[in-house]
Amino acid sequence: MSQPSSPLPYLDAKPQGAADFYFAINATFRFILRRFGNDGLRRYWTDLGRQYFAPVSERWKQGGLRAVADYWRAFFAAEPGSDVEVIASDNAVTLNVRVCPAIAHLRKAGREIVPCFCQHCYFIGDAMAAPAGLTVRIEGGNGRCRQTFLRRDSSPAPQDLTRIAPASLHDAPPASAITS
Numbered sequence: 001m002s003q004p005s006s007p008l009p010y011l012d013a014k015p016q017g018a019a020d021f022y023f024a025i026n027a028t029f030r031f032i033l034r035r036f037g038n039d040g041l042r043r044y045w046t047d048l049g050r051q052y053f054a055p056v057s058e059r060w061k062q063g064g065l066r067a068v069a070d071y072w073r074a075f076f077a078a079e080p081g082s083d084v085e086v087i088a089s090d091n092a093v094t095l096n097v098r099v100c101p102a103i104a105h106l107r108k109a110g111r112e113i114v115p116c117f118c119q120h121c122y123f124i125g126d127a128m129a130a131p132a133g134l135t136v137r138i139e140g141g142n143g144r145c146r147q148t149f150l151r152r153d154s155s156p157a158p159q160d161l162t163r164i165a166p167a168s169l170h171d172a173p174p175a176s177a178i179t180s
Contacts, residue, residue, distance in 0.1 A: 049127025141165035
């Protein structure tokens with residue numbers, strides 16, 4: 001089976017996605033949270049990472065951190081309104097999210113944002129990364145964050161969910177508030 005030339009596992013004729021999809025994501029998270037609680041929402045996110053993103057995980061397993069960087073560059077290039085720097089090294093891939101496209105679009109439309117919205121990046125990302133022997137650590141949130149993908153065998157401290165800021169209609173703190 002030949003791989004598409006794009007690091008993304010799907011093909012789309014449009015150069016960017018439809019930002020209004022963020023409304024559906026936010027509403028889905030809210031529904032699951034109300035119906036099944038935090039544990040149910042976290043299971044949903046983990047299942048998305050394991051199952052829906054399995055083709056991405058396989059590429060990361062085959063291509064290592066370079067494939068992680070390639071994926072995120074292509075992903076954010078297709079996300080309307082994003083401002084993200086992807087930095088790759090031999091030991092990690094860091095995403096400096098200066099403008100989260102989802103949070104920005106929800107704010108612009110005046111939508112109430114599920115406070116735990118930004119945690120989906122951790123639960124989905126970690127589930128995607130695990131089959132490739134990787135993990136992710138996130139700090140910041142609410143429109144700006146830093147996500148670092150690194151090897152699990154580097155023994156990073158467990159993710160502290162309090163380091164992921166609650167999402168809201170109000171702007172995030174300046175990027176300088178995200179510690180090194």
